[in-house]
Amino acid sequence: MGKAPGDLEFRRVAETFSSLERITARTQLTLVLVKLLKDTPVDVIDKVVYLIQGKLGPDWKGIPELGVGEKYLVKAVASAYRVSEDTVTKLFKSEGDLGEVAERLCRQQQGRGAGLAAFMAGGQRRLTVSRVFDTLLKIAYAEGEGSRDVKIRYTASLLVDAEPLEAKYIVRFIEGRLRVGVGDATILDALAVAYGGGAHARPVVERAYNLRADLGLVARMIASEGLDSLARITPIVGVPIRPMLAERGRDAREILDKVGGRAIVEFKYDGERAQIHKDGDRVVIFSRRLEDITFRYPDVVEMAKSGLKAEKAIVEGEIVAFDPETGELRPFQELMHRKRKHEVDKAVKEIPVKVFLFDALYSDGVDLTVKPLPERRRVLEDIVVESDTWTIASYTTTESPGDLDNFFLEAVAEGAEGVMVKAVHSESFYTAGIRGWLWVKYKRDYRSEMIDTVDLVVVGAFYGKGKRGGKLSSLLMAAYDPKTDTFKTVCKMATGFTDEELDKMNEMLKPHIIKHKHPRVESKMKPDVWIEPVYVAEVLGAELTLSPIHTCGLDRVKPGAGVSIRFPRFIRWRDDKRPEDATTEDEVVEMYRRQLKKIEEEAVEQV
Numbered sequence: 001m002g003k004a005p006g007d008l009e010f011r012r013v014a015e016t017f018s019s020l021e022r023i024t025a026r027t028q029l030t031l032v033l034v035k036l037l038k039d040t041p042v043d044v045i046d047k048v049v050y051l052i053q054g055k056l057g058p059d060w061k062g063i064p065e066l067g068v069g070e071k072y073l074v075k076a077v078a079s080a081y082r083v084s085e086d087t088v089t090k091l092f093k094s095e096g097d098l099g100e101v102a103e104r105l106c107r108q109q110q111g112r113g114a115g116l117a118a119f120m121a122g123g124q125r126r127l128t129v130s131r132v133f134d135t136l137l138k139i140a141y142a143e144g145e146g147s148r149d150v151k152i153r154y155t156a157s158l159l160v161d162a163e164p165l166e167a168k169y170i171v172r173f174i175e176g177r178l179r180v181g182v183g184d185a186t187i188l189d190a191l192a193v194a195y196g197g198g199a200h201a202r203p204v205v206e207r208a209y210n211l212r213a214d215l216g217l218v219a220r221m222i223a224s225e226g227l228d229s230l231a232r233i234t235p236i237v238g239v240p241i242r243p244m245l246a247e248r249g250r251d252a253r254e255i256l257d258k259v260g261g262r263a264i265v266e267f268k269y270d271g272e273r274a275q276i277h278k279d280g281d282r283v284v285i286f287s288r289r290l291e292d293i294t295f296r297y298p299d300v301v302e303m304a305k306s307g308l309k310a311e312k313a314i315v316e317g318e319i320v321a322f323d324p325e326t327g328e329l330r331p332f333q334e335l336m337h338r339k340r341k342h343e344v345d346k347a348v349k350e351i352p353v354k355v356f357l358f359d360a361l362y363s364d365g366v367d368l369t370v371k372p373l374p375e376r377r378r379v380l381e382d383i384v385v386e387s388d389t390w391t392i393a394s395y396t397t398t399e400s401p402g403d404l405d406n407f408f409l410e411a412v413a414e415g416a417e418g419v420m421v422k423a424v425h426s427e428s429f430y431t432a433g434i435r436g437w438l439w440v441k442y443k444r445d446y447r448s449e450m451i452d453t454v455d456l457v458v459v460g461a462f463y464g465k466g467k468r469g470g471k472l473s474s475l476l477m478a479a480y481d482p483k484t485d486t487f488k489t490v491c492k493m494a495t496g497f498t499d500e501e502l503d504k505m506n507e508m509l510k511p512h513i514i515k516h517k518h519p520r521v522e523s524k525m526k527p528d529v530w531i532e533p534v535y536v537a538e539v540l541g542a543e544l545t546l547s548p549i550h551t552c553g554l555d556r557v558k559p560g561a562g563v564s565i566r567f568p569r570f571i572r573w574r575d576d577k578r579p580e581d582a583t584t585e586d587e588v589v590e591m592y593r594r595q596l597k598k599i600e601e602e603a604v605e606q607v
Contacts, residue, residue: 006043010127012036013051014165020180024519026485029182033190040129042224046216047133052187054178056137058214060240060290064140068151068174073098076152077171080159081105098175102159103168110164125161132158132170139174177511179532181519183580185485187215195222208233210242210432211369213290234367237279237312240286241361241369242433246420248441248452248587250594252401252408258437259423262399264373265407267416268443269356269393270332271320272576276304276355278313288576296338299348300355303390310363310383317357318393324352329415333572356393357384358420361430369430373422373438376430397424408442418443435482435584450541450565452591454479454583455574457487458535459518460527461509462494472506473497476527477539477568479552481585487533488552488585489523490563491541496570508535522551536574536582541565544592553589563592 016036023029033052040048050056057063068076074092078085083105091101125131135154142150155174159167172178188209192201208218208230221229235241249255256263273288274297283301285294294301300319308315321330330351338347360380361368368376384392394414396407408419421440422428428438443452456477464473474494478487497505512532517523520533546557547564554562 006041007128007130008040008044008048010129010132010166011163012039013048013129014163014169017169017178017180018165020182023181024517026186026519029186029519030189030193033182033187034194037190037194037219037223040223042220044129044133045223046220047129049187049216049219051129051133051173052180052182053184053215054173054176054180056133056140057216058290060213060286060292062292063137064143066136066140066151066174066176067142067147068139068155070098070175072148072152073155073171073174076155077102077105077159079152080156080167081109097172099168099172099177102162102171103164106159106162106164106167127158127161127163127166136173175511177532179514183485183520184209184215185482185580187219191219191222195219196227201227204230206433210434211235211239213240213242235314235362235369237277237314237362238282238284240275240277240290241314242290243273243275243288243316244359244430244432244439245435245581246439246441247435247437248443248583248591249421250442250452250591252404252442255421255440255442256399256401256404258440259421260425262397262424263404264377264395264397264422264424265404266358266393266395266420266422267356267411267414268418268420268441269318269320269329270415270417271318271329271353271356272332272335274300274317274319274355275361276300276315276317278304278308278310278315280311281305288581289578295344296347297353298344299353299389303355303387307385307387307390308383309385312362312364313360313383314362315357315380315384316359316361317355319353319355321351322354329354352389354389354391356391358393358395359430369432371429372424372426373428373430374424404442450543450595453538453540453571454490454565454588454591455536455577455581456490456493456539457533457579457582458509458531458537459487459489459521459523459533460525460530461513462492462528464494468502471502472509472529473502475505475537475570476523476525476531477537477565478521478523478533478582479585479588480580480582481522482580485520485580487518487521487579487582488554488562489521489525489550490552490588491539491550491565491568492525493537493539493568493570495567501570524549524551533579536577536579538571538574539565539568540571541569542567544588544595546592552585553592556589557592563588 019032074085074088078088092098095101135158139151139154158170188205192205211233275286277284283304285297287293321335337351360376363379363383398404411419419442421442423438458475459478460476461472462474464471474492477491477493478489481488509531512534513529514532517530543566545564545566546561548561550562550564552562
């Protein structure tokens with residue numbers, strides 16, 4: 001049987017995944033994706049893009065996890081290829097990859113003629129993208145009594161009709177271990193080339209993605225309606241906008257120069273960033289990772305209903321835990337207890353929160369993302385009805401470095417992390433999903449020579465010795481380079497973990513161990529195991545130094561040397577951040593240069 005009208009054989013996707021897995025250069029990844037996207041019918045291009053992402057849709061839609069663990073995948077593979085579960089388990093232990101086990105068993109079955117006979121008898125059908133995708137959705141949504149057996153049966157039904165390579169990637173997709181090395185930035189590049197006429201279309205494609213946070217939708221629109229359709233996209237209440245990001249700075253005068261000489265300076269609170277959407281009595285709250293976290297904050301929902309005068313609005317703020325007896329703000333870690341889905345009412349009472357609003361992105365039909373910050377602030381102040389727990393973040397407007405420093409000290413005294421310095425010039429637009437010198441973080445940690453913590457991505461790990469023998473106990477950490485969509489190593493981190501945290505870390509990392517360096521990772525070091533760039537950790541060190549073995553900032557300060565962190569220490573996992581939200585290579589290099597400048601100035605003063 002050929003593919004259905006407007007569909008695509010899944011074999012074509014599997015072959016692309018196989019090609020991508022062997023590629024180590026991002027430019028080649030893009031070219032392979034361009035070919036696949038051009039060959040994909042418009043009817044299924046969104047599904048193909050989701051499959052490349054390893055998802056069944058954008059995170060914010062709240063599609064359930066597939067819920068087919070290793071044990072049940074073994075059952076499905078055994079059922080599909082008529083072998084014992086013990087056989088599958090033994091092969092899995094020797095291969096270390098359940099996808100390769102499925103591929104091998106499928107090939108063996110075809111070699112025995114079972115697959116061919118079934119196909120000739122009409123029992124085997126060519127898998128299409130629609131069938132695979134829709135079946136995976138059925139697996140995800142199966143719930144209640146008997147759902148486990150339903151999930152196994154649906155999985156086996158795909159494997160029965162799969163070719164060996166298709167079986168490999170169906171199993172890997174269900175495991176959450178595609179390992180094809182493609183990030184969203186690479187998909188955006190491919191869409192711009194395939195349907196936008198070239199790399200010049202990338203900014204339009206990226207802005208559409210930033211306003212919709214749905215790559216499948218963006219792909220379908222540009223493929224069916226052209227680039228102009230993406231240029232017309234504006235915010236929609238209920239659909240999250242990718243958050244604007246900030247650079248970081250150390251010197252008040254330098255920061256003010258970067259943002260144009262004059263700025264709004266706000267308290268930077270130690271809480272959970274939230275994008276709050278209101279449509280009449282309906283309120284939805286999204287995290288900085290664009291996950292729907294409304295269920296955690298029923299109290300914030302009520303605040304928004306009464307605290308926003310606009311009928312339809314999108315505002316941003318920070319949700320912060322506080323002590324109702326003293327009014328003092330509590331640290332971010334306490335707020336994380338709100339993650340307990342089944343004890344929300346209890347958590348609301350035990351951990352009350354305040355909301356500090358700092359931006360308005362949409363109000364009653366007006367797209368505010370294209371308005372300068374002063375205009376957005378005017379709208380915010382007009383539509384917000386303040387209360388003790390729902391208020392606009394404390395701020396001032398200044399062009400004086402002295403005033404900025406004084407406001408910073410005031411913020412720290414009030415329990416904030418520091419301040420955000422924001423440009424107010426005519427082009428101070430809300431650049432969704434983009435980091436730039438329109439917003440600058442200004443914060444310090446007085447307990448360390450290293451001025452600030454950084455958020456780094458785990459890309460590799462090393463086994464410990466002694467009582468840590470057999471456990472992954474140190475991590476190879478990397479910064480993100482948005483210009484190349486790659487992760488560049490900064491340090492090897494082994495301290496700051498409790499024994500309990502190490503055990504948890506080993507369980508976290510196990511599903512993301514890969515056999516070779518990830519194509520988006522640039523590293524001279526070779527860890528004991530490579531890790532997919534998935535997890536972000538907050539790290540604090542003694543100082544920044546030059547290193548010949550790390551690739552972050554390589555050749556930018558000194559030929560043959562990159563920038564590294566001396567004595568890095570684990571602070572906490574940043575579950576609220578995607579790998580692409582990590583500290584950038586440019587930030588690390590800039591932090592080193594500032595540190596060097598400070599040392600030189602102190603040396604001159606001593607002379």
